[in-house]
Every structure is written in structure tokens, then in C-alpha cells.
Amino acid sequence: MLFQLKSYFNFLLKSQNQHGLHSPFVYDLVTKCFYNKNEHKAYKLIKDYRNNLLGNKNRISVTDFGAGSRVFRSNERPVFSIAKNAGITLHRAKLLYRLTNYLKVDTALELGTSLGIASSAIAAKKNTKLITIEGCPKTAKIAGQQFEKFDLNNIELRVNKFDAEMDALIQENQKFDLIYFDGNHQKQATLDYFNQLLPTAHNDSVFIFDDIHWSSEMEEAWEEIKKHPKVQVTIDTFQWGLVFFRKEQVKQHFNIRV
Template sequence: MPKIFHLSKAGARLLYKVRHHKGHGIHSPFVFNFITKVIEEKTQYHAYDDVRNYLSHFPDLSFRENKTHRLLLKIVNYFNIKKIVELGGGTGINTLYMTVTASDIECLSVELSPLKFSKAQMLYNEWNRNILQSNEPFPPINEKKDCIFVDLKNYKVSHNEMVTYLMSLTHKDSVIIIDGIRTNRKLQTLWKMLVQQDDTVVSLDLFHLGILFFDKKYYKRNYKLSF
């Protein structure tokens, strides 16, 4: 990758650190509360330990908890999410964080790599949650979902088809979380496509992570946040 791209990326990250830190300058009560009570919230939930302790039984699985893991857990908990679709489930670690907060959460995890699919399957076996797996790029789903999480590192499909598929799964209270929106220029373009959809109302750009909301009672706006 050219050095000039690294420089521009570093400059953009510095700019994001200056803007909308800890909710400063945010006039939307919904977005302000989401920033202060979810993104910036520092409570050490017991559920973090539940996941860590469970993963300690899988020493061959590479794992290091990060802020994205914690954010996924907090989002599911904050919105009392029950029905999840995960596109790019990888080895299943993100799935654990999204399903740990309640026993009645249902998650469909899509993973296209046979090796990662198999590793995730082993991880889910003793995890007392309703997790279904699929290796289809766009498995047929006949109901709307509360949360859709996309890990772009593990989910490489047609961008146009992905946008159409994601929009078909949402209701007004859904949240879509996209990890890896600045991995490369093509994925930046994908993120812009999602932000510009008519159904998308509020979009939060956390630099590498993007979050979308769809309730028409809010004003359409894109926020760039420090994370």
C-alpha cells in the first residue's frame, strides 16, 4: 500500500479524534445517549468474564479481547436485541459477545470459509445459546432482524447484492454494524453506499467501524466519531 495512503489515513484518524469526542457537539438526544451510554460507557460487565472464561477452554483459538468485542456486547444489551444475523462469523468469537447477555437471543452466523466455519461450530457446541450456522453467502431469511453485524474481513461478496440483502432485513428499530469500513477504498465505497440508502437515517462513522439506524423519527445525518 502506498505510503501516502498511510499518511492520509493517519491524518483522518487525528481529525476524528478532534470531532464529536464523548458526545461533544451532538444535538440529537438519541445519538448523544448512544455515545455516552454505549460507546463511551466503561462498566466492566460480568458478561465479559463469562466470555473470557469460556474461551479459556479453547487454548488453540487465537483470542485477544478488544473494544469492538465489548461494543458489540454493549449494543445488544442496550437495545435488548433478540434476533441477530452475523455475516462473516469467522471463528465465532464475535458471536459469543453478541449472544452472552441473554439466553433467549437467536443468532444466524454466516461464514464462507470451511475452516473458520468448523472452528466456530466447535465453539458453539457448549455455548448455551440458539446459534444457527450457514455457509451460504445470502441465506434466505423470512423475518426482519434486530441487529445485523458484518465483518468485512470474513465476508467477501458482491457489494450491490450485500446492500440489497442488508436493507431487506431491517425494521425501524434495527441496527447494522459494519466492521472494516476503511480496510481499502472499495470498502469505503461500500460504506458510502449504505449511508446513502433511502432507508438509512442515522449513520455513525467510528473510522474502522460503521453503525446504521433506520427510525424515520430522527433526522438523516452522518456523524463522525472518535472510538
């Protein structure tokens, strides 16, 4: 916790809002998407989906393949508590929807479904086809039930280890407009996933990495990703790191408060 507080303080010192952004692409993204105050119809679906989970008192046994939890001491966890403490917040779920909508995302991939709150935000744009991968069968089962309950028929849920599914996606020559990385907050795994999924990106794709300031190792992974020759523009929002590959852009890195 102390590490994250220090990281956040450093982020605030370097961060900016829309003022002084000299990249037209990033300026438009920040003003028209990040800071968009409109009440989108899709917000109701996302809110209802999340609230439904917050009312679920059932307990499940979670299989954790990532860096583990800072909140839970046991793998036996109530569903509402996972949704509250480990799930994406409503604020960020709305932003994820706005990004999907603003960037006109048709195909998306998510590593780490959990209970599917972020999935619902992406798939709230109904013509977006989302493939989401979850390693834990119990959380995936809850997510699958939620997708049916909320008629999210544009989501394909794959229950498997990430590596196997990523290999399959590459074999299928899949291309994604958006990839949301939220399944393993460890340096090497993050870098491996990034490199493994690079062939699925195109010029206008965006990669979104969750919890880039989770630990010093995750910050190191983020710095390495920023330096990759195929990466042109990055945006650090503290919680997320957004990566763009747009060859027409000058290589630039931004820290934006959202």
C-alpha cells in the same frame, strides 16, 4: 497499511466525542453505551471464549471467500493466530455486547462467523437469538465446538455461502434487530449484501459494517450506503460503520471516537 494510516488521520480530524452531539438518540447511545465503563458479567464469557482460542495451537486450512488477508501468506493457519490477528479484539467485542444489550436486540444476524468471537459477544445477551453464517467449513467447525463448550445455545450456525443463506432468510420473512457484516471486505459484495438484506430491517434495526476504511473501495461502499434514502443516521467509529433507519430522525452522519 499506509492507506489506513492516512484514513485514520482524516478520521481523527473529523471525529468527535459526546460533546456537541445535538441528536438525543446518538448522545444517549454514545454516553450510555459506547462510553459505558461498567464491568458487565458477560465480559467474562467473551474473554474466556477468546482466551480459549488464543491457547489453541491446532492448524486449519482456511477457505477465504472475501478480500483475503493482509496478515497470512498461506491458507494453512494456526487457530490462535487467526483469533489474534483476524478475530475481533476484546475491546470491540465488549462494545458489540454493549450495543446488543443497550439496543435490546432480540434477533441478530452475522455474516462471517470466523471462530465466533464476535458471535459470542452478541450471544452473551442470552435472550438474543443469533443466526451466524460462515463459508469456511474448517473455521465453522471450530466455532461450533466453541459454542457448545460455552453453552451458547442461542446461536444457530449455518455453513454455506452468504448469498444462498440470505435468500433463504428473505424467503422466511426474517426480521433482524442487528446485522453484523464481517465476511467480505470488497465494495460490490458489501453493497450487494446491504441491498439484499434491507428487507430484513425494521425502523429500529442497526447494521454494523466492519472495516469500512479497509481500502478505498470499502470507503466508497460506505459513502454509498450513507446516501441510501432508507438510511437516516450513520456513525463512523473508524473500525465500524453503524447504520440506523429511524424514520423519526433527521438524516445525520457522525464520526465518533470509541
